[in-house]
Amino acid sequence: MAFVYPEYPQYFWKEVERGIKHSLEDIQDYGFNVQLFKIPDNIYKQIEVVNEIIDSNKYDGLVICPKDGNKLEKIINDNVEKGFPIYTFNNDSPSSKRLSYVGADYFDSGSLAGDLLEKMTNRSKKFAIITDELDTSQMIQKRKGFESYLKSINYRHQFQHMKIDHNNIENTLYELKDNFSELDGIYVACGALSEVANLLKSIDTKCRPILVGHDMSQEIYNYLQSEVVTATICQDPVFQGSLAVRIPFNHLMLEQPVKNAEHIVKLEIVTKANAKYYLH
Structure with missing residues (x-):
């Protein structure tokens, strides 16, 4: 499974990666492997990387944080129709045929x-x-x-x-x-x-x-x-990373249907008084 997401902001994506790692530790015995692609915050570079991933035939699916959901919509639709599963997280392409989205509203x-x-x-x-x-x-x-x-x-x-x-x-x-x-x-x-x-x-x-x-x-x-x-x-980036792994794992490895097209994470207000609980 290929994961494609931006480099910026680094502190946020480090938390997402913690969530990805946590889920992989739980399912490592199943042979579910993930390769991470951190790319510059540029839609055209993202499109280039996505096309290379799909054309390589090395991956069974793609989890992506779209820089621009509109520009990626055709790529997502064409490949999902061909049977190549694509899931979005953190950012969405809501008009596309992506199988699921994990992230905030x-x-x-x-x-x-x-x-x-x-x-x-x-x-x-x-x-x-x-x-x-x-x-x-x-x-x-x-x-x-x-x-x-x-x-x-x-x-x-x-x-x-x-x-x-x-x-x-x-x-x-x-x-x-x-x-x-x-x-x-x-x-x-x-x-x-x-x-x-x-x-x-x-x-x-x-x-x-x-x-x-x-x-x-x-x-x-x-x-x-x-x-x-x-x-x-x-918006709980650790949970987003963890769930972004779990959904394709359940779908592809356990052959469970994707029941929910959207998994919206809760928004939490953090101030001086409770900030210590959100710093990892």
Whole structure:
């Protein structure tokens, strides 16, 4: 079984790999083998690697975190129709014929972030959302969820949408820095929470916006303890990695049908008080 996923952010994928390893330890006697392909965060490179994996005829299936589900849809459909099983995790290609998806509901993720910012601010509520430069399905869904929540509470200010290039994060964020002190809350929808926090720490606490983002790392933990990051939304990457192995194992080795097309992981709000339970 081939697993294809991005390198960025490294701290997140290390946790996913822990989950993959845990499941493999439990089923190693069955002869179920996994090869991991970590690739640059580039859809065209991902397509190239996927085609090489399929054309090699060395693998009985593919588990993939699609960089862009739309661009991979035809490849997924064509090969599933030929009998080559493909499963998605963390990111999805929902319109494709993939056999299952393991991961978060990113619309709900964005909505939850909006809920947190609204409840944690008590001023005029000028918000911003920071996403990756590329409009991947994950970024689009998080933004839609965020917008939807703000509309539901009759949010009357136009929030700012800021995009960053994660290959050039420092320079991109530096260009945006002057806008941060004018905001009441920032939602980092991409994997740059610690980088944004690093810029915000120099702003006086009286002017510093509430900062909410995703996932956990040592740096994010430290920023939670110093109250630069107010809250982060976790999605259990270890469990995602573990289940992403279990589903194709049960399907291919135990010949169990895939009963659920989607396995949505729960979203967990992490603050300074409970952050220690999420740091591995």
